[in-house]
Amino acid sequence: MSSPWQLWNNPNNISNPMLSGSPPHLQQLLSSLTATQISFIIVVGIMLLSLLRPENPAIPGAPVHGRRWRWEPALWLQSRFTFAARDLVKSGYDKYKDRPFILKRYDVDFNVLPHKYLDELRLVPETKLSGSRAQFENIGGKWTGTALAADSHVHFRAVQIISNSELPRFITLAGAELDHAWGSHFSSPKDWQLFDIQLALRNLVARMASPLLLGHPACRDERWLKLSVDYSINVITTAFTIRILPTWAQPMIAAILPARHRVAKNIRLACQIIQPLIEEHKAVSKRKAAGENVDKEITLLNWMLDNSTEEENKIDKIATRLAIQTLASVHTTTTAVSNIIFDLCAHPEWVPVLREEIKSVTEELGPIGSKPEICPKLWLQRLEKLDSFFVESQRFTPPVILGPQRVAMEPLTLKDGTYIPKGSRICWASQNHLNDPLVTSDPEKFDPMRSYIKRHSSPDEINKHLAGQTSPDNMSFGYGKLACPGRYYAVNQVKLLVTRLITQYDFKFPDNVKSRPQNLGADEFLFTDPRVKVMLKLRQDV
Numbered sequence: 390m391s392s393p394w395q396l397w398n399n400p401n402n403i404s405n406p407m408l409s410g411s412p413p414h415l416q417q418l419l420s421s422l423t424a425t426q427i428s429f430i431i432v433v434g435i436m437l438l439s440l441l442r443p444e445n446p447a448i449p450g451a452p453v454h455g456r457r458w459r460w461e462p463a464l465w466l467q468s469r470f471t472f473a474a475r476d477l478v479k480s481g482y483d484k485y486k487d488r489p490f491i492l493k494r495y496d497v498d499f500n501v502l503p504h505k506y507l508d509e510l511r512l513v514p515e516t517k518l519s520g521s522r523a524q525f526e527n528i529g530g531k532w533t534g535t536a537l538a539a540d541s542h543v544h545f546r547a548v549q550i551i552s553n554s555e556l557p558r559f560i561t562l563a564g565a566e567l568d569h570a571w572g573s574h575f576s577s578p579k580d581w582q583l584f585d586i587q588l589a590l591r592n593l594v595a596r597m598a599s600p601l602l603l604g605h606p607a608c609r610d611e612r613w614l615k616l617s618v619d620y621s622i623n624v625i626t627t628a629f630t631i632r633i634l635p636t637w638a639q640p641m642i643a644a645i646l647p648a649r650h651r652v653a654k655n656i657r658l659a660c661q662i663i664q665p666l667i668e669e670h671k672a673v674s675k676r677k678a679a680g681e682n683v684d685k686e687i688t689l690l691n692w693m694l695d696n697s698t699e700e701e702n703k704i705d706k707i708a709t710r711l712a713i714q715t716l717a718s719v720h721t722t723t724t725a726v727s728n729i730i731f732d733l734c735a736h737p738e739w740v741p742v743l744r745e746e747i748k749s750v751t752e753e754l755g756p757i758g759s760k761p762e763i764c765p766k767l768w769l770q771r772l773e774k775l776d777s778f779f780v781e782s783q784r785f786t787p788p789v790i791l792g793p794q795r796v797a798m799e800p801l802t803l804k805d806g807t808y809i810p811k812g813s814r815i816c817w818a819s820q821n822h823l824n825d826p827l828v829t830s831d832p833e834k835f836d837p838m839r840s841y842i843k844r845h846s847s848p849d850e851i852n853k854h855l856a857g858q859t860s861p862d863n864m865s866f867g868y869g870k871l872a873c874p875g876r877y878y879a880v881n882q883v884k885l886l887v888t889r890l891i892t893q894y895d896f897k898f899p900d901n902v903k904s905r906p907q908n909l910g911a912d913e914f915l916f917t918d919p920r921v922k923v924m925l926k927l928r929q930d931v
């Protein structure tokens with residue numbers, strides 16, 4: 390008698406090529422089923438698999454939003470969230486305005502809270518409501534090595550140095566790096582030329598951020614610059630792939646996922662690059678401790694080395710934290726500038742307005758960086774119309790439509806008795822709130838001088854409504870204690886890049902693009918479409 394193993398391997402037993410390789414009993418069973426029965430089994434299988442996903446903590450009584458029918462499997466709802474999060478968040482926001490509701494992503498249930506809870510929760514510390522845990526669960530923390538950032542906040546505190554006294558110096562450094570690298574990324578076409586502006590911007594932003602992260606001359610290490618762009622792509626690819634899998638399948642797929650192996654390779658390379666910098670930093674610290682008068686360059690790496698525990702300072706951990714800082718800074722800033730350029734292509738009537746502003750500031754203060762007493766930060770601060778344009782651009786195309794996001798590290802009870810269980814992911818429908826007619830009049834209209842007009846409406850308003858300032862009505866950079874610590878630096882980077890682009894070039898969409906290309910959505914995140922290019926030519930009249 391043949392063993393099942395022999396039958397499995399005997400080609401004579403294979404009658405249907407579709408079933409080749411199936412054991413014979415399965416083969417017989419499948420041959421006897423109709424297509425409808427097979428489809429039914431697949432559907433039931435999917436429903437059962439979705440039941441294997443662990444339940445996420447939810448606010449008691451909060452309804453799950455978005456089911457098309459009562460028993461729609463969670464997996465279907467979760468997969469619709471991947472491509473239609475914008476519709477689901479909007480319909481949930483419109484329906485439940487004043488009470489929490491649940492949205493299901495593959496790996497997490499969002500407890501979307503009404504705006505009235507924002508201020509009550511804004512100052513709750515990271516130890517109770519963690520922003521980092523939410524961020525790093527979003528980027529596959531467990532599988533991408535980024536989970537360590539949820540255990541220690543040193544990567545966040547390091548970036549805070551650039552929101553304080555060090556900000557002007559780092560903006561000056563970013564500007565100098567821009568001058569140095571511009572010609573390598575932007576050509577000077579005399580006639581219209583199709584140009585991959587997103588690619589050029591990504592590489593330039595990585596260069597501008599590198600003095601902040603590593604200092605000179607390491608910031609010009611081509612390996613580091615490539616890593617600063619690639620790491621984010623590898624992490625995001627890994628996170629999005631793994632999150633759609635049920636928990637039991639994750640270890641198997643993670644083990645063979647090429648993007649995940651590339652993340653590990655990126656970190657090994659980062660270790661190689663920073664090893665000599667760490668040695669140098671130790672040597673300088675020693676000389677300083679011995680009373681020598683030596684300068685210690687302030688960079689995020691050096692700050693972390695000086696302010697971390699021995700455990701946090703292990704080289705692979707420091708390398709991962711630096712890589713996380715590239716993830717937080719490079720693609721976000723690139724997307725912001727790309728969005729502004731696309732908005733200007735769609736509304737070209739604003740280009741002369743912004744150029745006029747740049748011209749008048751240049752006439753008054755001289756070209757940027759030309760006078761030592763006027764640092765680039767002060768100069769850029771004068772670009773109020775550009776600032777307002779950026780705020781409006783972010784209103785239409787923020788990086789994320791559900792924010793800020795926090796994970797409850799312990800149970801919390803709000804003043805009105807609402808109970809938030811430990812482990813729940815809470816968030817707000819930030820973009821829908823900002824686009825609510827009660828908050829922004831005529832929200833469908835792209836009106837880039839809204840903030841400018843508000844600021845100049847009364848002396849009390851002049852220091853409000855600025856890009857990078859967070860408020861309950863503008864959470865493009867998050868909100869509260871844990872809002873983006875790099876936001877003022879980012880706003881200045883954006884202004885440096887846009888000023889240069891609109892001063893030197895004319896740009897427009899290619900003739901076959903009739904309206905502004907929509908940003909793409911993947912879960913609650915928005916991205917510029919990487920296929921969008923613009924036509925560019927050097928300005929003749931400057």
Ligand code: HEM
Nearest residue numbers: 520521717718721722725793866867868871872873875879
């Ligand atoms: C236009 C560019 C940028 C945008 C739109 C942006 C947006 C954000 C948002 C929405 C958050 C979450 C805040 C919250 O949960 O309340 C965040 C966090 C953060 N951002 Fe930014 N950001 C930008 C640029 C930067 C830059 C240039 C840096 C660093 C130099 C940076 C470093 C960080 C860090 C370290 C976090 C915290 C991550 C954590 O929670 O552990 N960002 N950013």
